[in-house]
Amino acid sequence: MLNTTSDTKEYQRLEPTARRFSARSLRTRARELTPNQHVLARRISSVRFQISSTSDYIKSQTKLSGEKKEDLRLLTPDNLFHPFSKSPLQTIRERAKFIKRNAHCPHPDHHQTRLPMSPDDPEAKKKTTGGLPPALVSFDCPDCGIPTYCSEGHWADDYEAHLEICDTLRQVNEDDHDLHSGRFFPEFSYPTYQIEEAMINMTNWDTLLYSREFQAINNERSLRQATKLLTYPITIGSILHELSPYNIKKGGRLTVEGLKSLSALRYNLHPPKSGAGPGIKGLRPKSPPVRIFVVGARAESSLPRDVWMQLVYLFPRSDFHLILIGPESMMNRDQEFPLPERTSNNPFGAIVEDRISPQLKISTYVEYYHTLHKANHFYPYDPYFDCFMLFHPGIGHPVGSHEWRETIPLLLETKVPILATGYTQFDMERDVNWVKENSKGEVDILLEPEENRFRSLRWDLNDMDPQDITCGNWGVWAFRGKRYEAERANLK
The missing domain is CATH 3.40.50 (Rossmann fold)
Incomplete structure (x- = not known):
């Protein structure tokens, strides 16, 4: 990544020399430059290019909609929790709409919408006959921010069961917003080869x-x-x-x-080890x-x-x-x-x-x-x-x-x-x-x-x-x- 501040200072320091070595003068006086001046000219050109590239990037970012700029300001490391339906990110809001169009309320007063897939499936607690008809979720839990129940009443009535997964759902919420926060992800920088004598520990x-x-x-x-x-x-x-x-x-x-x-x-x-190496002498069957x-x-x-x-x-x-x-x-x-x-x-x-x-x-x-x-x-x-x-x-x-x-x-x-x-x-x-x-x-x-x-x-x-x-x-x-x-x- 470019360090805009340091590059700007470097450009200002070299600006007097840059006037003497403009693009046209460098072409006409290339043969007259000493080796040190060649290096200086290349450095000036590099700094100019970096500053111009950075300024172009900044200008492009200023053209973004006010909503996106607001998104980047809101999603700071200490402010990643937002209800899905009111998220500053359009993609998360669209995801909330998809959930509300397809997911059913897990409250046991509703009919079953499908056969239970496991003993812990909330559908196993629902009635097979009688009770309320199935309903889509529409209420966002204030603790985890995920649409989970059809109404606030059903959420409050089944709150004890919801507590079993509420903390995990909140973690999912924050992790999803973190991925869209625009921050730099150093954890995605991977190492390459290492010396073979350095043993790998696969305990955890x-x-x-x-x-x-x-x-x-x-x-x-x-x-x-x-x-x-x-x-x-x-x-x-x-x-x-x-x-x-x-x-x-x-x-x-x-x-x-x-x-x-x-x-x-x-x-x-x-x-x-087979003694393989570069060159003809290092060729070995593999x-x-x-x-x-x-x-x-x-x-x-x-x-x-x-x-x-x-x-x-x-x-x-x-x-x-x-x-x-x-x-x-x-x-x-x-x-x-x-x-x-x-x-x-x-x-x-x-x-x-x-x-x-x-x-x-x-x-x-x-x-x-x-x-x-x-x-x-x-x-x-x-x-x-x-x-x-x-x-x-x-x-x-x-x-x-x-x-x-x-x-x-x-x-x-x-x-x-x-x-x-x-x-x-x-x-x-x-x-x-x-x-x-x-x-x-x-x-x-x-x-x-x-x-x-x-x-x-x-x-x-x-x-x-x-x-x-x-x-x-x-x-x-x-x-x-x-x-x-x-x-x-x-x-x-």
């Missing part, structure tokens, strides 16, 4: 960020914003890394079968990249590529090929449309990004995985180089389970590790039960399902139901198609 977020030499994050809100993005690559890395916090010790959650599968991957993720298939990709496919590079920095000697698969894998990537044509060389219209880094390549397929699998597009699969990742798949969700019914058996057929996460404990357990019931015993659990050490610390609000609060990658578990050991038969 604090130790990881410290050992990876991130900029110090001393604010809980900034930590929540940072982990919202980093949870995706770090969740994968925390399981595959040789210093993973998940192990076969008591309470380590890793099973014996999991140790077998992860040991195969770690063999190639942490290769020994293993193929480790393929990570993100099946059912949605929001994670639009993550900034600097975020995905954090996975590469955990394994500095390995190459990765990240493959994003799913009909929604182009979500929030409108600038990349239209999709490539499907040709004989690119039969599924893959979008390939191979210039991100020499160690990272990303391919996107707007297609169901079972279609690609049946075409043998990624065949063969190797347990030493391949891994599947399912972010919040909703395998057991009543609405989306039919989309996975054909895919899960094909994933198990590959016999490579499958990592999966869930929004909540109930969501994750529902997925685990569905896999066990529909796999007919042909599944091995690699990592016991429990809370993810590197879950997102920021909570998310479901605009269709403000009572539904989740966080990204809350829980994590892993499974694989059952493998059978060969036994020697006693033939006599």
Whole structure:
């Protein structure tokens, strides 16, 4: 960022010299300038350019509407709480209107609007017959600022139940306003490579960020914003890394079968030093990249590529090929449309990004995985180089389970590790039960399902139901198609 004050002072200090070395005189007297004068002239030109660029930016900002200037003044770090319906931000007010058009009042006096999704679902407390008809929310809670009830009376009557989530909803409110505050976000400045002798500590977020030499994050809100993005690559890395916090010790959650599968991957993720270096003499044979298939990709496919590079920095000697698969894998990537044509060389219209880094390549397929699998597009699969990742798949969700019914058996057929996460404990357990019931015993659990050490610390609000609060990658578990050991038969 430009330091306008210091650059202005520098320009004023050099102004007398600048008159002598104007653009025209510099062109005509370039040959007469001494080396020191050349440097001075370049500095003057640079300062002039910075000041003119800054002044142009300031002029452009003064042309903004009075409402937007007011927004920037209101959203200071100590004044981030505003009711959604009265927010100084147009986008937040539009979001409040969407909630009021779609969300129903959770008061138990109303009819049920749908079947309960979990035991803690507010719909489970409603009456199935009799009572008041369903009503849309219209009242903003004064404590959290989120539209939650149809009237102030129902809010006051059900206030004890609302208190269970009120503080979390207020946190969501402030975090959303913080993202639109226009402040500089130092927590989104990521480190790159570090010396290999500096070991990474994966005990929790604090130790990881410290050992990876991130900029110090001393604010809980900034930590929540940072982990919202980093949870995706770090969740994968925390399981595959040789210093993973998940192990076969008591309470380590890793099973014996999991140790077998992860040991195969770690063999190639942490290769020994080969003496490779620049030049012809430094050429050495190198293993193929480790393929990570993100099946059912949605929001994670639009993550900034600097975020995905954090996975590469955990394994500095390995190459990765990240493959994003799913009909929604182009979500929030409108600038990349239209999709490539499907040709004989690119039969599924893959979008390939191979210039991100020499160690990272990303391919996107707007297609169901079972279609690609049946075409043998990624065949063969190797347990030493391949891994599947399912972010919040909703395998057991009543609405989306039919989309996975054909895919899960094909994933198990590959016999490579499958990592999966869930929004909540109930969501994750529902997925685990569905896999066990529909796999007919042909599944091995690699990592016991429990809370993810590197879950997102920021909570998310479901605009269709403000009572539904989740966080990204809350829980994590892993499974694989059952493998059978060969036994020697006693033939006599």
